[in-house]
Amino acid sequence: MKDLPVDKGTRVTLHFALKIKDGDVVDSTFEKEPATLEIGDDNLPENFEAYLMGMKAGDRRTYEVPPEKGFGQHNPSNLQTFKRHEFSADMVLEQGVVVSFADARQQELPGVISRVEGDEVEVDFNHPLAGRTLEFDVEILDVEPVGPAH
Template sequence: MNELPVDKGTRVTLHFALKLNDGQVVDTTFEKEPASLSIGDENLPESFEAYLMGMKAGEQASYEIPPEEGFGQSNPNNVQVFKRSEFSADMVLEPGVMISFADARQTELPGVVSKVEGDEVTVDFNHPLAGRTLIFEVQIIDVEPAGPTH
C-alpha cells in the first residue's frame, strides 16, 4: 500500500460525499467511479483540500465544515426583489425555480426564486449552500506524485 501522504504536488483518488447536517446528500461518488484530482488544481475549494492534507491511501474520515470554510454565510444583500412584469409572462415563477441573469459584465448569475407575493418576486443570489454547515466524508483510495510519469 502506498504510504505517500496527501500534500501539495500529489494526485489523489478518493470517494467523497458532501451532505447537509440533516443528512441530505448534496453530492457523492461512493456509488460511482472515484474522483481523481491534483491538490491545488482548484477542483476542490482550498478549505476542503486542507482537511485531506496528511491522509494516506486506505484512510477515511468525516469532517464538519462550518459555512465560513464552505460556501460562506448567506448575504442579505444578495437577495433582490423584482417586479413580476420584469419577467416574460410565460415564465414559471415559484419558490425553488432557478433563473439565470446576466450581470453588468454579461457574466451569468444564477438566482433562485425564494418568494412570490402579488407583483413582487424575491430572488436569492446566494450560493445554495451558503450559510449551511456541511458534512464532508472522504475515503482516500490512492495518493501518487502529481506530474508526468516516466
C-alpha cells in the same frame, strides 16, 4: 508510494460524500466511479482541499464543515427584488424556481426565487448551501505525484 501524503503537487483519487448535517446527501461518489483531482486545480474549493492535506491512501475520515469553511454564511444582501415585468411573460415565477441571470461579465448567475408578492419577485443569489453545516466524508484511494517522477 502508498505512504505519500496528500499535499500540493499530488494527484488524489478518492471517494467523497457531501451531506447537510443530519440531512440529505448533496453529492457522493461512493456508489460511482471515484473522483480524481490535482491539489490546487480548483476542482475542489480550497477549504475542502485543506481537510485532505496529510491524508494517505487507505485513510477514511468524516469532517464537520461549518458554513465559514464551506459555502459561507447566508448573506441578506444577496437577496434582490425584481419587478414581475422584468421576466418573460411565459416564465413560471414561484418559490423554489431557479432562474438564471447574466452578471456584468456575462457569466451565468443562478438564483432561486424566494418570494413572489404582487408585482415583486425576490431572488436569492446565495449558494444553496450557504449557512449550512456540512458533513464531508472522504476515503483516499490513491495519492501520486503530479508530473515526472524524480
